[in-house]
Amino acid sequence: MEDTALQIRGLNVAYGDQQVLRDITVDIPARQITAIIGPSGCGKTTLLRSLCRMAELVEGVRVWGQVIFDGKDIYAPQTEVTEVRKRIGLLAQRPFPLPMSIYDNVAYGPRLYGIRQRAVLDEIVERQLRAAGLWDEVKDRLHAPASALSIGQQQRLCLARGLAVEPEVLLCDEVTSALDPLSAQRIESRLLELKANYTIVMVTHVLRQARRMADYVLFLYLGELVEYGPAGEVFNNPRQARTRAYLAGEFY
Amino acid sequence: MWALTLLVALLVPFMALALLERARPLFDIAPPGRLLLASEWRPLKQEFGFLPFIAGTLWVTLIAMLLATPLSLLCAIYLAEYAPRRLRELVKPPIDLLAGIPSVVYGLWGVLTIVPFIREVVAPWAREALGFLPLMRSDNPTGYSVLAGGIVLGVMVFPVIISTAEEVIRAVPNGLREAALALGATRWQMVKGVVLRRALSGVIAAVVLGFSRAFGETMAVMMVVGNVPQLPRSIFDAGYPLSALIANNYGEMMSIPLYDSALMAAALILLIVVVVFTALARIALIQAIRRAA
Ligand SMILES: Nc1ncnc2c1ncn2[C@@H]1O[C@H](COP(=O)(O)OP(=O)(O)O)[C@@H](O)[C@H]1O
Ligand SMILES: [Mg+2]
Numbered sequence: 001m002e003d004t005a006l007q008i009r010g011l012n013v014a015y016g017d018q019q020v021l022r023d024i025t026v027d028i029p030a031r032q033i034t035a036i037i038g039p040s041g042c043g044k045t046t047l048l049r050s051l052c053r054m055a056e057l058v059e060g061v062r063v064w065g066q067v068i069f070d071g072k073d074i075y076a077p078q079t080e081v082t083e084v085r086k087r088i089g090l091l092a093q094r095p096f097p098l099p100m101s102i103y104d105n106v107a108y109g110p111r112l113y114g115i116r117q118r119a120v121l122d123e124i125v126e127r128q129l130r131a132a133g134l135w136d137e138v139k140d141r142l143h144a145p146a147s148a149l150s151i152g153q154q155q156r157l158c159l160a161r162g163l164a165v166e167p168e169v170l171l172c173d174e175v176t177s178a179l180d181p182l183s184a185q186r187i188e189s190r191l192l193e194l195k196a197n198y199t200i201v202m203v204t205h206v207l208r209q210a211r212r213m214a215d216y217v218l219f220l221y222l223g224e225l226v227e228y229g230p231a232g233e234v235f236n237n238p239r240q241a242r243t244r245a246y247l248a249g250e251f252y
Numbered sequence: 253m254w255a256l257t258l259l260v261a262l263l264v265p266f267m268a269l270a271l272l273e274r275a276r277p278l279f280d281i282a283p284p285g286r287l288l289l290a291s292e293w294r295p296l297k298q299e300f301g302f303l304p305f306i307a308g309t310l311w312v313t314l315i316a317m318l319l320a321t322p323l324s325l326l327c328a329i330y331l332a333e334y335a336p337r338r339l340r341e342l343v344k345p346p347i348d349l350l351a352g353i354p355s356v357v358y359g360l361w362g363v364l365t366i367v368p369f370i371r372e373v374v375a376p377w378a379r380e381a382l383g384f385l386p387l388m389r390s391d392n393p394t395g396y397s398v399l400a401g402g403i404v405l406g407v408m409v410f411p412v413i414i415s416t417a418e419e420v421i422r423a424v425p426n427g428l429r430e431a432a433l434a435l436g437a438t439r440w441q442m443v444k445g446v447v448l449r450r451a452l453s454g455v456i457a458a459v460v461l462g463f464s465r466a467f468g469e470t471m472a473v474m475m476v477v478g479n480v481p482q483l484p485r486s487i488f489d490a491g492y493p494l495s496a497l498i499a500n501n502y503g504e505m506m507s508i509p510l511y512d513s514a515l516m517a518a519a520l521i522l523l524i525v526v527v528v529f530t531a532l533a534r535i536a537l538i539q540a541i542r543r544a545a
Contacts, residue, residue, distance in 0.1 A: 054434060059337055086436030096427040099450040108445070109435040158431070165435050 005030040005169055005199035006051060011065035013046050013055055020046050021223045024065070028169075028216075033191065033200045035214035035231070037207065039251055043223045044203040045093075048171045051201065052088040053081050069169075086113070089167035093174045095154035097146035098161075102129075102138050105146045105157055109165035124164055132160035133190050152183025159190065170194065172202040176209070188213060207247065211235060219243050264527055271520040278513035287517065293481045295505065300514040302521065304481045308398065308491030309522075311484050312473055315402025316466045320409040321459055327410075328417035328458075333443050344418075350411040359475035362404035367476055371395025375488050390488035396478035398491040404476055405466045413462040416537065420454030421447060423541045454540025457533045464529035468522055470495035494518050 006028040013021040020043045028034050036044045049055040050063055053074060066073045074084045086109075098105050106125045107115075115121060125142070129135040134156040138149070146157055155175060162170065172191065176184035191200055192213060204210050210217060210231070217234040219227040219242075227234055227243045238244045245251065278287070278300060290301025331340050375390040375397075382388035424447050432442040448455065470493075478490025479500060498515050505511050 052434065054430060057430065057433065082436040082438055085434055090430075090434040092427060092430065092434075094427060096425070096431040098428065098431060098446055108432070112435065112437055112441060161431075161435065 003030045004028065005069070006201075007066075007068040008051070009066040009068065011047075011050060011067060012063070013043070013050050014062045015058065016060050019223065021050070024225050026218060026225060026228050028199065028201055030199045031195060031197065032215040033195050033202060033213050034216040034218060035210040036201065036203045036218045036220055037205065037210050037246075038220035038226075039246065040205060042220045044205075044220055045173055047220065048173050048201060048203050049090065051169075052090050052171055053084050054090055086165050087167055088169040088171065089162040089165065090171045091155075091158055091162055091173065091175050094178050095151060095158045097149065097154050097157055100146065101143045102146045102149070102157060103142040105161050106164050108161060113165065125160075128160040128164045129157075131163055131190070131194065132156040133186050134160060150183075152179045152186070155179055155183065155187060156190070159187065163194075167198070169199045169201065172200065174203050174205065176204075177206075219246065221246070264523075268520065268523055268527075271516050271523065275513050275517040275520055278510050278517050281510070284517075288521075291483055295508045295511050295514065298510060300510065300517075302494075302518065304483055305492055305494045305497050305518060306521070307483050308477065308481075309467060309493040309495070311398040311487075311491050312401040312405055312477060312493055313463065313466045315399060315487060316405035316409055317459070317463055319402060319406035320413060320462060320466075324410045324413035324462070325417055325455065325459075328414045328421060328455075329443060329448070331414070332418045332421035333439070333447065344415070347411045347414055351415065355408060355469060355472040356475075358404050358408050359472035362400055362472060362476040366400045366403050367395040369395075370397060370400055370488070374399070378488065387486055388488070389486040392478075392486075392488050392490060394478065394490070396476055396490055397488045398477055398484050399487040401473040401477035401491065401493070402487070404472050405469055408469060408472060409462040409466045412465055413458050416458035416461055417451075417455050420458060420537070420540055421451045423454070424450045450543075451540065453536055453543075457536035457540055460529055460533035461537070464526050464533060467529065468495055468526040470499050474499055494522050498522075 004027040008024050008026050008028070011021060011024040012019065024047065036047060038044055046055055051067055055061060055063055063075065066075060068074075069084070069088065072079065074088075098108055100108070103125055106128055107121045110121060110124050115124070126135060126139075129138065134153060137153060138144075138157075146154065149157060155178070159175075170191075176187050179187065188209070191202070194200065202213070214231040217227075217229065217231045218225060219234065219240075221242055227238060227240045234243065235247065238247060281298065282290075282300070287300060288302050288306065290299070291303040292299045292301045293304055331343065335343070371394060375392070375395065378388050378390045383390070428446055428450060429442055432446045433439070437445070473493055474496035477493060477496065479492045479496055480490040481492045481497075482489070484491045498518050501511070502515055
């Protein structure tokens with residue numbers, strides 16, 4: 001197998017008394033698209049958010065186990081949470097543009113890390129808006145409020161904003177589910193391009209999307225990892241009966 | 253329901269008209285503009301300058317807002333963004349309760365603690381240490397001062413600003429907070445750059461709402477400001493706010509010609525300012541909460 005970006009080791013998450021992830025152990029390959037599939041409520045979002053230390057923002061949540069990134073456990077006590085979140089980006093299901101201009105949205109992250117020179121920021125903003133496939137639509141109104149964009153454009157803006165802090169891993173949680181088909185397709189093709197430089201983990205409950213995009217597939221059911229492997233194998237020759245049933249559309 | 257709402261909505265204009273009607277005789281001897289800026293208050297000589305009372309109101313209100321705004325905003329931010337839910341649920345009800353305490357109780361508390369504290373501690377200290385500053389000169393030995401009024405009023409305004417601002421801040425959707433955190437922002441960077449930015453107009457409205465309560469508040473202030481119709485030159489000087497003028501004199505000196513007209517004019521000024529501020533704050537608040545959610 002190629003080099004590994006994230007080694008998930010015995011990861012568990014519980015909301016109060018309800019344990020929603022059980023003992024997940026899996027390696028996420030670098031610069032590939034790994035799709036997490038499974039019926040709704042099986043823990044896909046929780047798994048994704050626990051890979052960038054966002055799961056812990058919910059009150060009363062407990063996370064235990066290890067996620068090893070760049071040789072270090074992101075849950076180790078000495079780990080800087082902000083550093084983890086900078087290097088492992090998360091794109092949410094619904095776009096949330098920050099209450100500022102399009103330009104400032106993309107520049108928000110770089111500014112957090114102390115980049116102040118206008119020329120450098122200009123360059124980052126243009127490059128990331130291009131990478132997200134939004135530049136041509138907004139280049140004449142960079143200083144307009146981001147909230148004025150359509151929802152599909154907002155989602156691409158959020159992608160550009162996430163890319164601007166130069167993460168190594170991109171976590172995408174059903175990022176096309178709120179979008180019209182055309183916008184969804186734009187995001188998909190962007191992600192396929194970005195895979196050359198980024199490790200991408202995406203949650204989807206649209207199986208066709210997983211088939212189109214994924215190199216690896218991880219099937220999650222009731223908080224347990226049921227099956228994991230190269231996309232071709234999982235889709236064409238699932239080993240587990242539950243995977244077969246899910247792929248056959250016997251439950252959602 | 254509909255008719256009742258209309259009736260309530262019409263109450264304020266009716267009140268304003270009635271006050272205007274009764275204040276009119278005063279406006280016959282001098283135009284309102286001149287009355288507002290004149291500083292002599294000698295009812296027996298038919299001189300009715302409102303400036304000392306307007307100044308008294310402004311002094312007390314400004315001191316109250318200077319004290320209450322930063323503290324209560326910090327509290328609101330802490331409660332909305334940092335405090336665990338348990339603590340917030342524990343602290344909110346008493347804060348809302350504070351807003352409901354009758355103002356005479358605050359006034360009494362002011363007389364018993366704030367006024368002596370200013371008289372015995374703050375004023376003597378200021379005389380030594382700050383006497384050279386223009387607004388700090390202290391030659392009023394009583395402690396009854398615009399500072400006392402401002403402190404008591406500030407404490408009264410505190411819960412109003414906290415609970416409104418806290419609500420506005422909490423109306424900011426979580427997705428926005430998470431968007432900032434996911435980029436590696438610290439919590440404070442997130443609060444400052446994203447949450448407060450989004451909630452800004454609502455937070456301002458909360459302050460203005462507090463301001464409009466402070467502006468018209470009567471009882472508590474009247475008990476501690478000294479009620480001397482002069483232009484205060486220092487925070488230790490006594491003052492005489494508009495509301496205190498009305499409350500102290502209505503029904504007392506009505507035999508003096510035009511006196512009741514003057515009190516009506518004072519009430520009219522107060523009513524207009526409070527209504528305008530409250531309306532602006534309410535409109536801004538509704539929009540801010542709608543925009544945030
Ligand atoms: N903030 C939360 N508080 C409590 N329970 C939650 C929370 N978020 C998710 N859950 C529960 O955890 C389980 C997994 O949720 P989630 O990870 O969102 O699943 P998926 O993304 O696969 O639909 C569900 O049973 C859900 O009810
Ligand atoms: Mg989900």
